[in-house]
Amino acid sequence: MKISTQQLTLIIMAAVVAFISLATEASARVYDLRADSANLTMPDGRVVPVWGFADITAVTGDGIIKVPGPTLDLPAADANLTINLTNRLPVPVSVYIPGLRLAPAPASQNGRVMSFTAHAPAAPVGGETTASFIFTGLKPGTFVYQSGTNPATQIPMGLYGAVIIRPAVANQAYANAASAYDIEQVAVFSEIDPDFNAYVGSNGTAIDPNPDKPKNYALSYAPKYFLFNGKTFPDTATPAAQLTAPPAMRTLLRLINAGSRNNVPTIAGKPVKVIAEDGNFLAYARDEHAPVMAAGKTLDVILDLSATPPTEPNFFTLFDRRSWRVSSSDATGSMIGFISSFPAGTNCNPFKGDMNADSKIDMVDVLVLLNKYVNSTPDLNGDVTPTSANGLPCGKGTGVLTLSDALYVLRRALSIN
Amino acid sequence: MLKLQFMKKISLILAAIILLLSVGQANAFIDGISGTSFQFAAREGRLSTPDGGNLLFWGFADTTPGGRASVQYPGPTLIINQGDTVTITLANELKEPVSMMFPGMTTLSSMVPALKQGRLSSLVPECEPGGTQTYSFRADKAGTFYYQSGSNQAIQLRMGLFGAIVVRPVLHKKLAIHNTVPFGLYSSTNGVRHPQVRLDYNNPTGIGGVAYNPSNSSDMSTVYDREFLYMVSEMDPKFQRWMEFEQDKINKPFDFSAWKANYWFINGRNAPDTMGMPLTSKNGVVSGSLQLPSQPYNCMPLFHPGERVLIRIINMGQDFHPLHTHGNHMRVVAEDGNLLQSSGGTGADLSWEAFTVTMAPGKTFDATFTWSGKGLGWDIYEDTATFRPYEYIADHIKTFTPFTSPAASGLTPKLPPQGLPVIMPGIQETMAGPNGSGSPFLGSKEALTPGEGGFNPFNGFFFMWHSHAERELTNNDIFPGGLLTMAGIVPWPATGDNLTVLDEYMP
Ligand SMILES: [Cu+2]
Numbered sequence: 001m002k003i004s005t006q007q008l009t010l011i012i013m014a015a016v017v018a019f020i021s022l023a024t025e026a027s028a029r030v031y032d033l034r035a036d037s038a039n040l041t042m043p044d045g046r047v048v049p050v051w052g053f054a055d056i057t058a059v060t061g062d063g064i065i066k067v068p069g070p071t072l073d074l075p076a077a078d079a080n081l082t083i084n085l086t087n088r089l090p091v092p093v094s095v096y097i098p099g100l101r102l103a104p105a106p107a108s109q110n111g112r113v114m115s116f117t118a119h120a121p122a123a124p125v126g127g128e129t130t131a132s133f134i135f136t137g138l139k140p141g142t143f144v145y146q147s148g149t150n151p152a153t154q155i156p157m158g159l160y161g162a163v164i165i166r167p168a169v170a171n172q173a174y175a176n177a178a179s180a181y182d183i184e185q186v187a188v189f190s191e192i193d194p195d196f197n198a199y200v201g202s203n204g205t206a207i208d209p210n211p212d213k214p215k216n217y218a219l220s221y222a223p224k225y226f227l228f229n230g231k232t233f234p235d236t237a238t239p240a241a242q243l244t245a246p247p248a249m250r251t252l253l254r255l256i257n258a259g260s261r262n263n264v265p266t267i268a269g270k271p272v273k274v275i276a277e278d279g280n281f282l283a284y285a286r287d288e289h290a291p292v293m294a295a296g297k298t299l300d301v302i303l304d305l306s307a308t309p310p311t312e313p314n315f316f317t318l319f320d321r322r323s324w325r326v327s328s329s330d331a332t333g334s335m336i337g338f339i340s341s342f343p344a345g346t347n348c349n350p351f352k353g354d355m356n357a358d359s360k361i362d363m364v365d366v367l368v369l370l371n372k373y374v375n376s377t378p379d380l381n382g383d384v385t386p387t388s389a390n391g392l393p394c395g396k397g398t399g400v401l402t403l404s405d406a407l408y409v410l411r412r413a414l415s416i417n
Numbered sequence: 418m419l420k421l422q423f424m425k426k427i428s429l430i431l432a433a434i435i436l437l438l439s440v441g442q443a444n445a446f447i448d449g450i451s452g453t454s455f456q457f458a459a460r461e462g463r464l465s466t467p468d469g470g471n472l473l474f475w476g477f478a479d480t481t482p483g484g485r486a487s488v489q490y491p492g493p494t495l496i497i498n499q500g501d502t503v504t505i506t507l508a509n510e511l512k513e514p515v516s517m518m519f520p521g522m523t524t525l526s527s528m529v530p531a532l533k534q535g536r537l538s539s540l541v542p543e544c545e546p547g548g549t550q551t552y553s554f555r556a557d558k559a560g561t562f563y564y565q566s567g568s569n570q571a572i573q574l575r576m577g578l579f580g581a582i583v584v585r586p587v588l589h590k591k592l593a594i595h596n597t598v599p600f601g602l603y604s605s606t607n608g609v610r611h612p613q614v615r616l617d618y619n620n621p622t623g624i625g626g627v628a629y630n631p632s633n634s635s636d637m638s639t640v641y642d643r644e645f646l647y648m649v650s651e652m653d654p655k656f657q658r659w660m661e662f663e664q665d666k667i668n669k670p671f672d673f674s675a676w677k678a679n680y681w682f683i684n685g686r687n688a689p690d691t692m693g694m695p696l697t698s699k700n701g702v703v704s705g706s707l708q709l710p711s712q713p714y715n716c717m718p719l720f721h722p723g724e725r726v727l728i729r730i731i732n733m734g735q736d737f738h739p740l741h742t743h744g745n746h747m748r749v750v751a752e753d754g755n756l757l758q759s760s761g762g763t764g765a766d767l768s769w770e771a772f773t774v775t776m777a778p779g780k781t782f783d784a785t786f787t788w789s790g791k792g793l794g795w796d797i798y799e800d801t802a803t804f805r806p807y808e809y810i811a812d813h814i815k816t817f818t819p820f821t822s823p824a825a826s827g828l829t830p831k832l833p834p835q836g837l838p839v840i841m842p843g844i845q846e847t848m849a850g851p852n853g854s855g856s857p858f859l860g861s862k863e864a865l866t867p868g869e870g871g872f873n874p875f876n877g878f879f880f881m882w883h884s885h886a887e888r889e890l891t892n893n894d895i896f897p898g899g900l901l902t903m904a905g906i907v908p909w910p911a912t913g914d915n916l917t918v919l920d921e922y923m924p
Contacts, residue, residue: 193674222674224673224674233537234536237537264777264778264779264780268518268520268528268540268541268567269518269520269524269528271753271755283765284764284765284767286755286767287755288752288753288755288780289520289753289754289779290520290777290780292775292777292780314528315529317530317540319540319570321778322735322778322779323570323571323574323575324571324673324674324676324735325673326673326674327670328571328670328671328673329666329667329670330537330538330569331536331537331569331570331571336537350530351530351537359536360532361532390528390529391527391529392529412532413532415514415531415532415533415538
């Protein structure tokens, strides 16, 4: 199906204004995705080859290969979803969405099923192949899309992403009013075994046929980096990687486990309300502080801060209680994410003061701050005092630096709580 | 069927277990410390495993004046009251910063993450080596919770820096709702029907209680007669040895992707030590399992037929464990300290019955369990003359005919009617294990192979409560052990139906 310019304009308008206006106009959303390889750099410097999806839809897509892939965001009016896949990988690739209807057409190779559905064949060197997938009978919820081809290899390589299907009512996750929210955030959990990715990235298969020492990297799969929206700690601490849950608001967290391990995302200091599982609204929400996220599962949870005064800043840690990681000296590689909850117009990030943006606060930052102070150079990142009643470095908000800012950063650099 | 399986299990498992210690004494309440102001120390210690092993751990010690003062695994169980503001001053005797966090509690002290060498070190402010740090929280909700270190968790949780928190509800022992409870199918000696729950919970000096504030005057969902803690954890001895012996931890880091538990603990002990005596300290006199000085808590649920038991389940490990209760199903009534009810108890009941509960890391569950012998199809007391307390009326006087042997000759054990008509081996060819009584009837004893038995003076039934992941029933590859304990059904005193008569095993 080809999309008209007029429809495209409407879609862009929908993204900016409100999708309800689109309701009578469109009944099928089309996403053009490309599967290709890319590299991720881990915080310890290791470069890991990945396979990911890019949104190459005309006008709206940015064409960048991402892990997790671009979020597919579908308004209520859409009855169907069409994904036109362009494959540049040296292996066949397909797309399926557990929980949504897709006409099954398993594809075989050498008499064995290797795809849950028809796939785009392996791309020739320097070329590409295509396939289309039509999902019908869409229903509101949070889902995951992933490769349906050789999934034990292709999903760990990075071929997954979030799907959001919206109900007719704005600011609700489902038709039920109990799913109402003020702001929504997506958190995709996954993991990487760098040895697995390195072999598959170079060879296109997880099986090393070396007759002397055959090895199946899918069998020895042992993840070492645990990802939160494609990043692992400490890269998850940057303001851009943090989730937002403003005070006095109800935040919907769409949690997706695209990995192959079960994990237990735990929010320190605040229970959440689990309102849906696998895109199914729960008749009775559950209060939990450690919901179980089985592999492939999606959970919609509400972080309800509606009783928190709008002026009160907070900062929450969202971590996998199973505590896996790569480093034995610090938390590098862990699934630790952060949720900032700052009053409008303020930045109370406890990692503020990292003046040279190297993910740590040390004496270099103190010197940079002092230098800027001496030269009267304003810097919002160094504007950390006064702190809030609960100790967060909200600062003055002007960027004007003072000696007490330098003192605060010095204390942080010296690990003085 | 159940009985046969049970006898078989008893023979297979218990015969192989060499109990280092005598059968534990059960406390009606969970062992722990109460109050609102505590002093804790984080320090290293050593724990014993039943295979003769010995592992390094880090734990908390209760250094409050009058406290046990020695480091323990897991840390001291805090038993506090709903609404209490609790303050813990932590002294750190370890070589790296530690901290304390209290998921589910209302934290009053700072929640600002701590940095070390410029990097995130802890989710909450931490205590430097040699220093002290004060944490405070308010227990706004009743239920089952835990505390743990918020620092360097991958290491510190695997080392043991955690403990249980039991928050007693405001209405604990302050209820007067027992009259509204319908009577059940259970009888007393005089034929008067008993409700399924003993209803001793509102007696200020009685043993029972309520885990959560009832939603209304007929909400009996978390009323219990006895409560037991079931806090599980794991250790990979490779990791514990790396922590103890590796001098160059930076250049020879531990590969966490290869971490694989080989020891599983309930309340800090591996089976069969779970069934040993607790280590108790009363008025300065230490008694019980002196052999396990840093593992004071046992897990030996002992209860009478008809009593409702509350199991407070906490998983402080990294792995998921399937907890299976033999003898009956359990009903999961709360999760993460939240009652499984809807609309304040007036809506749908969200509790669920299970014979296997997935204990997920960092989660807590409260489950109730009652064993009555209901529906076995035969009179568990053999006694055909009188009703016993909480006897299942429908099975009263039902005998084992046609398999009943004429007398307790000890050569042809009796079989229940639904049992397979097999010829049981002679007494010389069987093993009953230390907990065997030789009789399929509760409170009865029959001939045992010479040298067998001796650990079941009340002639009770024993049911295994254990992980259903069979690998977890080992201690470093030695079966049986690990995440396993036996729940003992202790017969009511035969003298009558006096609920205040408690024998020496059942305080
Ligand atoms: Cu079993």
